[in-house]
Amino acid sequence: MRFREWDSLKMFSKRELIIWLSYKMNALMWVLDTLFTTIIFFTLSLVTRGSDISFFPYGSNYVSFVVLGLFVHFISYTNLGDPFPRVSRIYWGGTMDLYMLSPLSYFTPMLGIMFRGVIDDYPRSILALLFGWLFFGAVFTFSSPFLLLIILILILLSTFGIGMISASSFYLFDFKQQVEPVKFIFQDVIIALTAGYYYPITVLPYPLQVLGGLIPHTYALDALRRLMIPGGDALTPVLPLQLALSGLSPVTLDILVLAVMSAVFLPLGWFMYVKGIEKARREGTLTRWQ
Amino acid sequence: MAIENVIEMRNITKRYKIRKSRERFTALDDVSLSIRKGEIFGLLGSNGAGKTTLIKVMSGLLQADEGTGETLGYDIYKDHKKIRATVSLVAPTADVGTDNNLTVRQNLEFWAVVYDLEREKREERIDEMLDFLELRQYENHWPMSISAGNRQKLAIARSLLVKNPVVFLDEPTVKLDAKSAAAVRELVKKINLEFGITVIMTTHYIYEAEELCERVAIMHKGKIVSCDTVANLRRNLQRYDEIVITCDQPTTEALNAITAIPVIVSCEYADGKLTVGLENIRSNLLEILKVLRGHGVSITEVATNEPTLEDIFVDTISGGGV
Amino acid sequence: MMFIKSTLSFAKLEYRALRFYPSNFFLSVIQSFVTAGMWFFVSMFLKDYAAASLSGYGGDFVSYMVIGVVFFQNSAAILTLPFGSINTAFWDKRLEVYNSSSYGIWAFISGRFLWTFFYQLVIQAAVLIVAVLMVGVKVSAELPVLPLIAFYLCFIFTCFGFGLIGASNFFTLEVKQGREPFTWLVDVLARIFSGIYYPLAILPIGIQFISRLIPHTYAMEGLRLVMLNGQGLENATVRNDLLVMLGFAVFSMLIGIWLLHRALQRAHKGNGVGMVV
Numbered sequence: 001m002r003f004r005e006w007d008s009l010k011m012f013s014k015r016e017l018i019i020w021l022s023y024k025m026n027a028l029m030w031v032l033d034t035l036f037t038t039i040i041f042f043t044l045s046l047v048t049r050g051s052d053i054s055f056f057p058y059g060s061n062y063v064s065f066v067v068l069g070l071f072v073h074f075i076s077y078t079n080l081g082d083p084f085p086r087v088s089r090i091y092w093g094g095t096m097d098l099y100m101l102s103p104l105s106y107f108t109p110m111l112g113i114m115f116r117g118v119i120d121d122y123p124r125s126i127l128a129l130l131f132g133w134l135f136f137g138a139v140f141t142f143s144s145p146f147l148l149l150i151i152l153i154l155i156l157l158s159t160f161g162i163g164m165i166s167a168s169s170f171y172l173f174d175f176k177q178q179v180e181p182v183k184f185i186f187q188d189v190i191i192a193l194t195a196g197y198y199y200p201i202t203v204l205p206y207p208l209q210v211l212g213g214l215i216p217h218t219y220a221l222d223a224l225r226r227l228m229i230p231g232g233d234a235l236t237p238v239l240p241l242q243l244a245l246s247g248l249s250p251v252t253l254d255i256l257v258l259a260v261m262s263a264v265f266l267p268l269g270w271f272m273y274v275k276g277i278e279k280a281r282r283e284g285t286l287t288r289w290q
Numbered sequence: 291m292a293i294e295n296v297i298e299m300r301n302i303t304k305r306y307k308i309r310k311s312r313e314r315f316t317a318l319d320d321v322s323l324s325i326r327k328g329e330i331f332g333l334l335g336s337n338g339a340g341k342t343t344l345i346k347v348m349s350g351l352l353q354a355d356e357g358t359g360e361t362l363g364y365d366i367y368k369d370h371k372k373i374r375a376t377v378s379l380v381a382p383t384a385d386v387g388t389d390n391n392l393t394v395r396q397n398l399e400f401w402a403v404v405y406d407l408e409r410e411k412r413e414e415r416i417d418e419m420l421d422f423l424e425l426r427q428y429e430n431h432w433p434m435s436i437s438a439g440n441r442q443k444l445a446i447a448r449s450l451l452v453k454n455p456v457v458f459l460d461e462p463t464v465k466l467d468a469k470s471a472a473a474v475r476e477l478v479k480k481i482n483l484e485f486g487i488t489v490i491m492t493t494h495y496i497y498e499a500e501e502l503c504e505r506v507a508i509m510h511k512g513k514i515v516s517c518d519t520v521a522n523l524r525r526n527l528q529r530y531d532e533i534v535i536t537c538d539q540p541t542t543e544a545l546n547a548i549t550a551i552p553v554i555v556s557c558e559y560a561d562g563k564l565t566v567g568l569e570n571i572r573s574n575l576l577e578i579l580k581v582l583r584g585h586g587v588s589i590t591e592v593a594t595n596e597p598t599l600e601d602i603f604v605d606t607i608s609g610g611g612v
Numbered sequence: 613m614m615f616i617k618s619t620l621s622f623a624k625l626e627y628r629a630l631r632f633y634p635s636n637f638f639l640s641v642i643q644s645f646v647t648a649g650m651w652f653f654v655s656m657f658l659k660d661y662a663a664a665s666l667s668g669y670g671g672d673f674v675s676y677m678v679i680g681v682v683f684f685q686n687s688a689a690i691l692t693l694p695f696g697s698i699n700t701a702f703w704d705k706r707l708e709v710y711n712s713s714s715y716g717i718w719a720f721i722s723g724r725f726l727w728t729f730f731y732q733l734v735i736q737a738a739v740l741i742v743a744v745l746m747v748g749v750k751v752s753a754e755l756p757v758l759p760l761i762a763f764y765l766c767f768i769f770t771c772f773g774f775g776l777i778g779a780s781n782f783f784t785l786e787v788k789q790g791r792e793p794f795t796w797l798v799d800v801l802a803r804i805f806s807g808i809y810y811p812l813a814i815l816p817i818g819i820q821f822i823s824r825l826i827p828h829t830y831a832m833e834g835l836r837l838v839m840l841n842g843q844g845l846e847n848a849t850v851r852n853d854l855l856v857m858l859g860f861a862v863f864s865m866l867i868g869i870w871l872l873h874r875a876l877q878r879a880h881k882g883n884g885v886g887m888v889v
Contacts, residue, residue: 001870004406006854007403007406008403008404008406010403011399011400011403011404012400015389015392015396015400017786018391018392019389019391019392023789023790025787025790025791025793026789026790026791029790029791029793029796033800036800036803036804039804040804043804043810043814044654044658044809044810046810046814046815047658047661047662047673047810047811048658048686049814051661052659065648081573093386093387094383094385094386094387095386095387096382097346097351097379097381097386098379098381098386098401099404100350100351100374100377101349101350101351101374101377101378101379102374102404102405102406103373103375103405103406104404109404112321134547164563172691179635179636179639179640184639184643188642188643188646189642189643191648192647192650193646193649193650193653194647198653198654198657199653199654199656199657199658202656203656203657204653222800229889250658254776279667281351281352281353281370282305282352282353284304284306284317284343284352286351286352288384288598391789
């Protein structure tokens with residue numbers, strides 16, 4: 001990336017940080033929100049107190065189980081859910097024209113504005129882990145840090161790719177006032193129901209488990225829970241794809257699927273976003289300023 | 291090689307899709323124009339005439355459907371990114387591009403980076419803009435706490451941070467008070483004179499176009515119906531300057547003497563007033579008054595009546611112009 | 613009369629906006645189903661462990677959870693409505709226009725409330741019906757309708773009153789962006805302490821008293837007793853809870869109206885209700 005793009009990204013980030021910090025009450029509520037969400041699930045876990053609950057192959061600590069779900073949820077919330085509203089904000093604010101009238105690439109303004117989501121949600125992921133560990137009895141192991149890092153990078157990339165596909169629909173398919181379907185279908189329906197943030201997906205009816213196989217979260221959570229929760233089993237397949245390809249170890253398969261999803265979603269999202277901007281240029285719909 | 295014309299548009303046509311319909315609305319219809327380097331060029335027209343669409347095509351923000359063109363030597367189809375990187379624009383709405391969560395100064399700092407202003411020049415340029423547009427006192431204010439007029443000045447300041455060779459101003463003085471509007475017009479002249487920036491502006495204020503623009507294009511229903519200097523547009527209107535002299539009834543000899551002056555088109559006395567139509571008031575007024583005095587006509591009052599750009603505009607739109 | 617007409621006009625405006633984008637209706641229906649579905653699966657996962665704490669409700673954790681979530685979703689939409697309405701209108705520069713008429717802002721908020729009330733009622737009723745018919749959520753066959761309606765209305769008006777208090781903060785505390793703290797606090801306390809997601813008995817005893825300070829607790833308890841156990845006004849707990857809810861509804865509405873009225877007056881004397889133009 002050229003120097004000017006980095007400079008601009010830093011400026012966007014600085015701007016978003018200034019805005020974020022100017023709402024101190026919101027910053028406090030943001031921290032407390034994470035804490036309270038963890039409290040809710042910790043309290044929910046108390047129903048299992050004294051029982052021999054097991055979430056095979058994910059160990060037996062429900063708080064650890066859920067906190068990892070929250071970790072992936074907060075990251076994905078930004079990467080997948082943020083690009084579309086950011087593009088929408090640029091459009092309705094009339095600033096897309098002004099950004100286009102600069103030496104910046106198409107992506108820098110959107111990436112820059114996304115930084116607000118990064119400030120909001122990435123630290124929340126860490127806070128969820130911290131609160132769970134410090135106050136609510138979550139326990140983690142870090143015996144495979146390299147694998148964990150790869151999984152983290154791949155979930156970031158794959159969800160961002162879906163986010164870019166979602167963002168592209170603003171211009172490409174003209175979803176300006178309505179709810180954006182890609183984000184809605186992925187984030188608000190499939191992921192919410194089948195990612196297994198708060199329960200193992202084996203609880204779901206089989207068709208929903210198969211549906212869950214379409215999203216990167218399922219594989220990321222499966223791998224992270226097997227590797228990070230004490231008592232997690234790295235070998236026994238439970239997901240439909242793992243059962244279908246039982247020759248491969250579940251964690252290996254998870255990482256492979258995540259890699260494929262990243263390799264597909266990211267370039268596709270990039271391509272569609274550029275096409276969307278070019279279409280808007282042809283049709284005169286870059287901003288609402290006429 | 292120096293570019294004489296910074297903008298060349300030839301037979302530009304642009305049609306918009308009408309939502310939920312197969313019909314298309316023709317916003318620009320076979321528009322051609324050239325804009326010279328260092329010119330202040332005006333686009334006049336009623337709402338929906340196509341001014342903003344034309345600006346967007348010229349600035350690379352919008353792709354034309356037909357025709358060819360270059361801005362700063364860059365092709366509007368193949369090199370639109372290069373065009374966009376080298377022009378500036380002020381949108382008609384003051385709040386576009388203004389972040390209400392940043393102070394006035396912080397807004398300018400942000401855009402200075404986005405527009406790739408050299409790091410060492412940023413602070414100086416921002417200070418210059420704040421002083422010139424009299425925004426210094428609002429430097430640390432939130433935009434939503436200052437008036438719309440001052441927010442418009444902020445928008446102008448933002449667009450002039452980088453001295454791009456071409457600046458598009460879309461109704462830059464709308465919502466400004468008289469003093470601020472005058473200051474903005476002075477700024478437009480100044481940036482044009484001192485930096486040689488070519489300014490293309492749309493405006494509804496005809497006096498503004500008259501004051502600032504060397505040439506004016508009058509647009510109507512997607513077409514350019516007239517494009518020339520204001521003086522030529524007046525001349526082409528086939529309406530002449532008039533002198534209205536309140537005086538005693540001139541003698542026949544006096545009337546004949548006036549009519550004999552070559553530039554006189556008409557001469558009529560009625561209701562105590564002598565109305566003389568002529569081609570150029572400024573050069574011939576004194577001669578006419580001398581003739582009347584020489585024939586002993588007592589003059590009470592002299593009034594002049596030059597056709598304005600508004601006359602030209604109205605006349606052109608209603609089909610009477612060139 | 614004029615106020616009612618204005619209110620209905622604003623409600624109709626919301627309806628028209630929805631008609632222009634009908635997909636938004638379907639998507640919000642789906643979203644409600646998905647949220648309820650998510651908690652349904654949580655309860656399915658934990659039902660065997662929670663049964664012991666739910667003897668008062670027949671031990672059915674799934675039905676317990678779904679009913680809690682459905683009514684909570686409904687109330688949350690009403691709770692955030694007043695602040696959200698003022699916030700949106702402010703940034704769209706419509707607030708001052710609304711304020712220029714006699715009932716302006718009040719009719720605007722009331723109209724949006726009216727629309728949201730019916731809109732949410734339809735959606736959440738659909739979710740409940742599907743839950744009962746298709747996934748085995750159990751509702752008492754002898755469901756006493758009058759107490760159910762009474763609880764529901766008291767709950768809704770309590771949340772609306774709290775929402776008005778939150779809306780007043782738009783001017784009083786100058787909360788122009790982000791989350792409004794009062795309704796956020798109510799939401800958080802409700803989620804943790806009112807037994808939406810789990811029986812109150814599992815909370816540490818030392819903090820269970822907090823539950824009794826929150827209206828949602830009484831609403832959830834009463835609604836569940838009515839819907840799961842078929843208890844009516846003959847039941848002392850139902851009667852007491854309903855009385856408490858009635859008190860909350862009246863109190864919160866009066867306080868909310870008074871605080872918002874005061875906030876608007878204060879804004880009127882200060883910078884006005886709109887942006888500086």
